[in-house]
Amino acid sequence: MTVKEESIINVCTGEVGETQGMKEIKGYDDKLKSARVKMDEVKKENKLLKLSLSQKMENYQSLKMHIHELVQQINQSKGSSLMASSNDDESNLVSLTLGRFSGDSCKREDKKVQENVELDGLELGLDSKFHLNDSSQASKINPSPENSFDHEKSPTPKTERSEDDEVLEQNPLKKPRVSVRAVCDTQTMNDGCQWRKYGQKIAKGNPCPRAYYRCTVSPSCPVRKQVQRCVDDMSILITTYEGTHNHPLSASATTMASATTAAATMLKCGSSTSTPNHHGFNFSASSNNNLKNSYFPRASVATSLSHPTVILDLTIPNYQYSSQYNKSYLSSFATSTNSFIERCSNALQLARESKFYSNKNCIETSYPYNVHGNTQEEEIVMSRDKIAAATKAMTHDPTFQSALAAAITSFVGNVNDHQERKSGPNNSNIKLDDKKSTFELSFSHPAAHANSYLNKFPQSSLDSQHQSLTSSYPGHPFALSAASKSRFMSTLADEGEQIKL
DNA sequence: CGAGTTTGACCCGCGC
DNA sequence: GCGCGGGTCAAACTCG
Numbered sequence: 001m002t003v004k005e006e007s008i009i010n011v012c013t014g015e016v017g018e019t020q021g022m023k024e025i026k027g028y029d030d031k032l033k034s035a036r037v038k039m040d041e042v043k044k045e046n047k048l049l050k051l052s053l054s055q056k057m058e059n060y061q062s063l064k065m066h067i068h069e070l071v072q073q074i075n076q077s078k079g080s081s082l083m084a085s086s087n088d089d090e091s092n093l094v095s096l097t098l099g100r101f102s103g104d105s106c107k108r109e110d111k112k113v114q115e116n117v118e119l120d121g122l123e124l125g126l127d128s129k130f131h132l133n134d135s136s137q138a139s140k141i142n143p144s145p146e147n148s149f150d151h152e153k154s155p156t157p158k159t160e161r162s163e164d165d166e167v168l169e170q171n172p173l174k175k176p177r178v179s180v181r182a183v184c185d186t187q188t189m190n191d192g193c194q195w196r197k198y199g200q201k202i203a204k205g206n207p208c209p210r211a212y213y214r215c216t217v218s219p220s221c222p223v224r225k226q227v228q229r230c231v232d233d234m235s236i237l238i239t240t241y242e243g244t245h246n247h248p249l250s251a252s253a254t255t256m257a258s259a260t261t262a263a264a265t266m267l268k269c270g271s272s273t274s275t276p277n278h279h280g281f282n283f284s285a286s287s288n289n290n291l292k293n294s295y296f297p298r299a300s301v302a303t304s305l306s307h308p309t310v311i312l313d314l315t316i317p318n319y320q321y322s323s324q325y326n327k328s329y330l331s332s333f334a335t336s337t338n339s340f341i342e343r344c345s346n347a348l349q350l351a352r353e354s355k356f357y358s359n360k361n362c363i364e365t366s367y368p369y370n371v372h373g374n375t376q377e378e379e380i381v382m383s384r385d386k387i388a389a390a391t392k393a394m395t396h397d398p399t400f401q402s403a404l405a406a407a408i409t410s411f412v413g414n415v416n417d418h419q420e421r422k423s424g425p426n427n428s429n430i431k432l433d434d435k436k437s438t439f440e441l442s443f444s445h446p447a448a449h450a451n452s453y454l455n456k457f458p459q460s461s462l463d464s465q466h467q468s469l470t471s472s473y474p475g476h477p478f479a480l481s482a483a484s485k486s487r488f489m490s491t492l493a494d495e496g497e498q499i500k501l
Numbered sequence: 502c503g504a505g506t507t508t509g510a511c512c513c514g515c516g517c
Numbered sequence: 518g519c520g521c522g523g524g525t526c527a528a529a530c531t532c533g
Contacts, residue, residue: 199508201524212525
C-alpha cells in the first residue's frame with residue numbers, strides 16, 4: 001500500500017485529522033499536476049523531435065531521389081554520347097552543346113549559364129565518372145566542357161572554361177599538385193605518358209624556362225605537367241603533375257601516375273578536415289610545411305599560390321639512385337599510401353559509428369531514461385566504452401598497424417638499404433602499447449641499417465638483437481606527423497576525441 | 502601533310 | 518584600379 005493510498009484510507013476512516021489528510025492529498029495533487037506538466041512538455045518535445053526526424057527523412061528521401069535522377073541522367077547522357085559518336089549527323093552534335101555559347105562576347109553569359117545549370121542540379125556533361133579520389137569529380141554534376149562530346153571533336157575554344165576551372169571557382173583551394181624532383185639529363189623525365197607541349201614561360205626567380213605539357217593519351221585527359229630545371233642545381237629536373245588521368249595507362253606510366261595520385265589523395269584527405277589552413281595534408285603540426293629537413297626526407301608539403309603541393313624528392317644528396325631504384329620507391333610510396341588511406345578511412349568509419357551512438361545520447365538528454373531503460377549516465381558510460389573499444393580495435397588491428405607501418409616506412413624510407421626498399425614496407429611492423437605510450441617498430445633487415453631509423457626518431461632506442469626500435473610518442477614529432485597523416489585522427493582530434501596511438 | 506613545338510598575345514587571379 | 522606574374526591560347530613554324 002502506498003503512502004498516498006494509506007492517507008486516503010485514513011481520511012475516509014477518520015483515523016487521522018481531516019486537515020492533515022486534506023493537506024497530504026493536496027500535496028500529491030500538486031505533484032501530480034507538475035508531473036503532468038512535465039509529461040506534456042516531454043510530449044511536446046517528442047512531437048518536435050518526431051517532426052524534425054520526419055523532415056530529415058523527407059530531406060533524405062528527396063536527396064536520394066535527386067541522386068537517383070542524376071544517375072539516370074548520366075546514364076541517358078552516356079547513351080546519347082554513344083549514339084552521337086556512332087552517328088555523324090551534325091544535329092546530334094548541336095543537341096549536345098546545351099548551355100554553352102560560342103564567341104568571345106558570350107564568355108560571361110557562358111559562365112552564368114553554367115552556374116545556373118549547376119544550381120539547378122542538371123547534368124549536361126556527357127561523361128560522369130564517380131572517382132572518389134579525383135578532385136575533378138567535385139564537378140560531377142557540372143556541365144563539363146572537358147567531357148562534352150564536341151570538345152573531343154574540336155579543340156577547346158579559348159572562351160570555354162575547363163572542368164578544372166569550374167572546380168577552382170567552387171573551391172578556393174586549388175587542385176593539389178605533386179612535384180617530383182629527380183636528377184635528369186634529358187629535357188623531360190620519361191614517365192611513360194604521352195605529352196604535348198603547349199607553352200613555355202620564364203618564371204620569376206628562375207632563368208630556366210618552365211615548359212607546360214598536357215597529356216595526349218586521351219583528348220579529354222585533364223592531366224598537365226610543368227617541367228623546370230631547379231635553379232639551385234641544374235641537373236635536377238622538377239616535374240609538377242596536376243590532375244588525374246581519366247584513361248587506362250600503360251604499365252610504364254602507371255608507376256608515376258599511382259605515386260602522384262596517392263600523394264594528391266593524401267592532400268585531399270588532409271584538406272577534408274576542418275583545419276582552416278589551405279595547405280592540404282598536414283604532415284607535421286608545425287607551421288613549417290616543408291619537412292624535407294625533418295622526418296620525411298623524400299616527401300614534403302609545400303604551397304604555391306594556394307596550390308597544395310606534395311614534393312617527392314628522388315634526389316638525396318650524396319646518394320645516387322638509379323631510375324629503377326626511384327621506380328621502386330614510387331611504387332612503394334603509392335601502394336603503402338593507398339593502403340594507409342584506405343585503412344584509416346575504414347577506421348574512421350568505425351569511429352563515426354561509435355560517435356553516432358554517442359551523439360544519439362545528446363538527442364535523448366531530455367529524457368531521464370532511454371528506450372533501453374538505461375539512465376543517461378549509464379548510456380554515456382556505455383558509449384564511452386564503445387568508443388574506447390572501437391579505438392582499441394583500430395589501434396590493435398593488425399591490418400591497421402601494418403598499414404600504418406607501411407606508410408611510415410615508406411615515408412621514412414631508408415637511405416642505405418636498397419634491398420629493404422625493394423622489399424618494401426611489408427617487412428616492417430608496428431606494435432603499439434597504450435599503457436607504456438610507446439610504439440615498437442620491428443624490421444627484418446640487418447640491424448646496422450636500422451640506425452637510419454634511429455636517426456629519424458629521436459627519443460628512440462634501438463634493439464639491434466631483436467631488430468626493433470622503440471620510441472615513446474607523446475610529444476614526439478613522429479607521433480604528430482603520423483597522427484596528422486590520416487583523416488581518422490585529424491577528424492577525431494577536431495571533434496575533441498583523445499585517441500592515443 | 503599531320504603532328505608537335507615555339508612564341509607572342511592574352512586572360513585572370515592576386516597583392517598593393 | 519593597376520601592375521605583376523602564372524597559365525593558356527593559337528598562329529606560325531619545324532620536322533619527319
